Amino acid sequence: MAVVAVVGDACTTTTVALAAAWPASSEALIVEADPGGGDLAAWFDIPVLPSLSTVVTRAVDATWPEIDRHTRLTASGLRLIPGPPSAEEARHAVAESARSLAPGLAAMRSPVAIVDAGAVSHSVSSHPFVASAAVTVVVHRQYSQSSRAAAVRLQRLADQVAAISPASAGLVVAVIGAQPFGFEQIESFLADAVTTTVVGLPVDGLTAAVFAGRTGVSARRLARLPLARAARHLAQVVESGVHERAAASWRTR
Numbered sequence: 001m002a003v004v005a006v007v008g009d010a011c012t013t014t015t016v017a018l019a020a021a022w023p024a025s026s027e028a029l030i031v032e033a034d035p036g037g038g039d040l041a042a043w044f045d046i047p048v049l050p051s052l053s054t055v056v057t058r059a060v061d062a063t064w065p066e067i068d069r070h071t072r073l074t075a076s077g078l079r080l081i082p083g084p085p086s087a088e089e090a091r092h093a094v095a096e097s098a099r100s101l102a103p104g105l106a107a108m109r110s111p112v113a114i115v116d117a118g119a120v121s122h123s124v125s126s127h128p129f130v131a132s133a134a135v136t137v138v139v140h141r142q143y144s145q146s147s148r149a150a151a152v153r154l155q156r157l158a159d160q161v162a163a164i165s166p167a168s169a170g171l172v173v174a175v176i177g178a179q180p181f182g183f184e185q186i187e188s189f190l191a192d193a194v195t196t197t198v199v200g201l202p203v204d205g206l207t208a209a210v211f212a213g214r215t216g217v218s219a220r221r222l223a224r225l226p227l228a229r230a231a232r233h234l235a236q237v238v239e240s241g242v243h244e245r246a247a248a249s250w251r252t253r
Contacts, residue, residue, distance in 0.1 A: 002108045002113060004018070004136075005135075006136075007117045011118060012039055015032075016078070023236070026110065031115045034116050035091045035127075038051065044072075044076075051083060054070050058070070067105070174200075207225040
């Protein structure tokens, strides 16, 4: 089981941060499968094609050599299948992924596909990569300006996590911002809906801007920035969940 689906708030930035922090012992592939349209080709300043649409229409089968023919390597060394920028084309490509690409990547031990699956909606459990995921990361940004508004959004998060839970083997909630609720408070609140792990992510505009294409920040400095450091912890938690799912899968065979 080698698919990690990332959904919710700031899921594109979180996907890139997670892939950049992924342990060197395991290869990672970013797949942009946001039904709302892709941003990563623009972020990484690469041509739009080949994209997810290319893979689902031209790949002869879902073997890694065939898929790899359509991947791109960014200047920072990340391997990527970008999504088409058009929302209509993106929705079609995501739907077509259910036929062979999503289950094919899920069956591979390597690389681990870290998939930007877009914002959480009532139908996110029908997303083919969420349905195929070993671990789903739900990203939630706290509304720090108002504790009442933040509480309402937290209830919606609990509802979303409960909806996603039947479709995903493992769940991790990544919370952006430590105010107004602490991470332990959020984990305790969500426990009423489903058992999950909560990992905190800082509000870090500089790191987010670098992942979105800002230049002038060295790799050495980037590695020391708050989001990059927190992403390494998130990657460790998610990788552990992937290994647990893989072990459970082999025990049932």
